[in-house]
Amino acid sequence: MTRSIFTSPIGPIYLNIENGRLTGLSYESFMHSSNSETETDFLTKQLTFTQLEEYFQGTRLEFDLPWQLSEGTDFQKRVWRMLDKIPYGEVWSYQDVAQKLGDVHAVRAVGQANRKNPLPIILPCHRVIGKNGRLVGYNGHEIDKKEWLLNHELQHFHF
Structure with a gap:
């Protein structure tokens, strides 16, 4: 290691x-x-x-790295893999993620999985926000990092 x-x-x-x-x-x-x-x-x-x-x-929009999810439940791993599908410069709500996973009632579970994401930035959990548009929860207590990452992506996003 x-x-x-x-x-x-x-x-x-x-x-x-x-x-x-x-x-x-x-x-x-x-x-x-x-x-x-x-x-x-x-x-x-x-x-x-x-x-x-x-x-x-600001020159890389997606990561192309060999990564592996070593720990976590099957549900958490499904959430983390879904995070990898969120495009650069775009945000989804926790509810959006739950819906894409096929379980609209799993919003809180998605939030808990996000909090335990073993590869933040690479699997962009910072792109997941509350459905009301608020920045909620990021890696436990790192809301300032979430805000910085989102602002960084919006600044470098080219339509």
């Missing part, structure tokens, strides 16, 4: 890479950092750094 820190305009971003796949991205520091980097992990780390840099420069 490789653990790395990417410096971004919204603060440090901590990456987990296992077997050449991105398995975690977090705004919070790792508890411990055992690091045994393979060549495949190194290449994935470099690709991730490059794509994150391009995203923050």
Whole structure:
């Protein structure tokens, strides 16, 4: 497993890479950092750094990275995969996500899954807002990051 820190305009971003796949991205520091980097992990780390840099420069609209969802329930994984379908510069409500998953009553469960998204930015949970247009919940308590990411995308979105 490789653990790395990417410096971004919204603060440090901590990456987990296992077997050449991105398995975690977090705004919070790792508890411990055992690091045994393979060549495949190194290449994935470099690709991730490059794509994150391009995203923050406003030149990358979608990510093309090898990632893997290692943890989470089947429902959470379905939500996280659905997040990957939200286009750059577009926002969906939690209700929209629930409807696209085929369960209009799963709005709260979608919100809880969003909160536990192991790959924020890559699987863009920041693009999910309340149906009233309010920015609610992002990675627990990082509303300022959600707002920054949405403003960044709107600034660089070209119709």
